[in-house]
Amino acid sequence: MATILSQSLPILTWIVAGFLFRQARILRHDDGHTMARVIIYATLPALLFLSLARAQLGIGNILTLAFCGAAIPLLLQLVARLAARAMRLEKPVAGVLITSTMVSNIGFFLVPFFLTFYGAEGISRLAAFDLGNSLVGNSYAYYTATRHGNSASAAWQTGLKRVLTLPTFWANILGITVNLAGLTLPAWLVGILEPVSKANGPLAMLTLGAFIELHFSRWTPMLAAVALRIAGGWALGQALVAVFGLQGLERATVAMGAAMPIGIVVLVYASMEGLDTDFAASAISLSILVGLLIMPILLALY
Numbered sequence: 001m002a003t004i005l006s007q008s009l010p011i012l013t014w015i016v017a018g019f020l021f022r023q024a025r026i027l028r029h030d031d032g033h034t035m036a037r038v039i040i041y042a043t044l045p046a047l048l049f050l051s052l053a054r055a056q057l058g059i060g061n062i063l064t065l066a067f068c069g070a071a072i073p074l075l076l077q078l079v080a081r082l083a084a085r086a087m088r089l090e091k092p093v094a095g096v097l098i099t100s101t102m103v104s105n106i107g108f109f110l111v112p113f114f115l116t117f118y119g120a121e122g123i124s125r126l127a128a129f130d131l132g133n134s135l136v137g138n139s140y141a142y143y144t145a146t147r148h149g150n151s152a153s154a155a156w157q158t159g160l161k162r163v164l165t166l167p168t169f170w171a172n173i174l175g176i177t178v179n180l181a182g183l184t185l186p187a188w189l190v191g192i193l194e195p196v197s198k199a200n201g202p203l204a205m206l207t208l209g210a211f212i213e214l215h216f217s218r219w220t221p222m223l224a225a226v227a228l229r230i231a232g233g234w235a236l237g238q239a240l241v242a243v244f245g246l247q248g249l250e251r252a253t254v255a256m257g258a259a260m261p262i263g264i265v266v267l268v269y270a271s272m273e274g275l276d277t278d279f280a281a282s283a284i285s286l287s288i289l290v291g292l293l294i295m296p297i298l299l300a301l302y
Contacts, residue, residue, distance in 0.1 A: 004117075004299045011112050012292065014202050018209020032210035035203060036108075036264060043200035044107050045171035046193040047115075048127040052175025053185055055124030061250060062128045062176060068240045068254045069132030076101035076232050077144070083224050092276040093221055095148025096266065099275075100225040100283055102141035103263035104233065106130045107168065108208050109291060110260050112201040117299060118249060124175075125253040131172045133257070138166055142269055149273030208288060211264055216282040225262065225283040230290055234259035252302035259298065261287035 021027040080101040084094035106126065114122040178185065216222060237258025241251050262284045270280040 004296050007116055008113070008296060008299070011116060011201070011205055014205030015209040015212075015292070018206035019212050020209075021206070022210045022212075027206075027210045032207055033268075035207040035210070039107065039200060039204055039207060041167050043196055043203055044111070045167040047111065047123060047197035047200045048130075048168060049171040049175040049178075050185075050190070050193055050197055051120045051123035052127050052172060053178040053183075055121055055179060057124050057128065057179060059180060061125070062131075064244055064246075065125060065128035065250060065253060066132035068237070068244070069129040069134075069257065070136050071132070071240065072233055072236045072258050073102040073104065073133065073136045073141070075236055076228055077141075079232060080225075080228055083228070084221075087221060087224070089221055091148045092270075092274065093218065093279055095145055095273070095275045096270055096280045096283065097221050097225050098148070099141050099145050099266050099269055100262045100280075100287075101228045101232070102144065103137040103266050103269075104133060104229065104257070104260040105208075105263045105288070105291070106133060106257060106260055108204045108264060109288070110257060112204055113295060113299065114253075114256075115201060118252065122249055122252070124179075125249045126257060127172050127175065129253050129257045130168075131176075134166070134169060134172075137263060137265065138169070141266075145269040145273045145275060149270075149275050208264075211267070211281075211284065212288055213281050213285040216286060218276075218279050218282065222279065222283045222286060226287045226290055229262050229287055230259050230294070255302050256298050259291075259294070261291035 018027065022029075022032070077098050080098040084097050089097060107130070110126065111123065114126050118125075234255070237255045240246075240258070241254050244254075246254055264284060267277065267280045267284055269275065270277045
């Protein structure tokens with residue numbers, strides 16, 4: 001555990017720095033969204049593409065991990081809908097609760113830890129898992145947000161369009177294609193992408209810290225959202241590990257990827273569709289703090 005904590009210290013330091021920069025107004029609220037766009041459109045796609053293109057990863061592993069990545073949020077949202085109905089939540093709050101279970105913080109939270117502890121091979125497994133996770137989080141989750149917000153008539157095609165315009169989606173597809181085709185990346189392309197990919201860790205941690213808020217609202221639904229996303233996700237991850245008999249990096253990917261905090265994009269959906277943004281910010285912040293507490297335990301277990 002001491003080794004894990006010492007290796008995690010640089011990551012945690014960047015998160016704290018992002019939080020302190022926000023409190024000192026060195027980073028403003030809009031700066032966090034700007035950095036998030038840089039990650040989504042530049043550093044994370046470069047990291048995912050390079051890791052997948054150069055990994056020792058078969059099609060069976062890719063399909064299994066992608067299936068697990070999609071199955072977990074789809075199952076969790078069913079429970080979240082029942083919970084929202086039982087608590088008789090108004091639509092803007094219920095929409096955040098349900099969406100929170102479908103969007104997990106893989107790219108900003110788990111990627112830096114995986115890169116530190118498991119290297120490029122670990123990132124390749126995580127990218128395959130996130131392929132399924134992102135398909136749900138950027139399509140059905142967004143559609144769910146529209147059904148609970150101001151644009152209740154939005155069509156499912158809007159969510160599909162969102163998926164097809166995400167650079168991370170195409171980075172995964174291209175990386176898998178290069179890998180399965182046995183192609184060698186040209187040196188000039190690697191020379192361009194590697195420096196960009198290496199910037200992802202510090203930038204993601206700074207961004208994560210900048211989004212943390214320490215004022216919380218609506219404790220009951222907030223705790224339900226965090227419990228479902230982290231504890232419920234972890235339980236489903238364990239079940240899938242057992243069902244598929246996963247070992248090694250595949251086991252670590254599903255077990256840990258399933259238990260990640262709520263993704264920052266939930267706040268974006270809430271803002272776009274007129275959901276409860278204060279509740280979304282509170283749930284995301286609390287889930288990040290819980291995620292930081294349990295991360296050393298997860299790393300020790302897997």
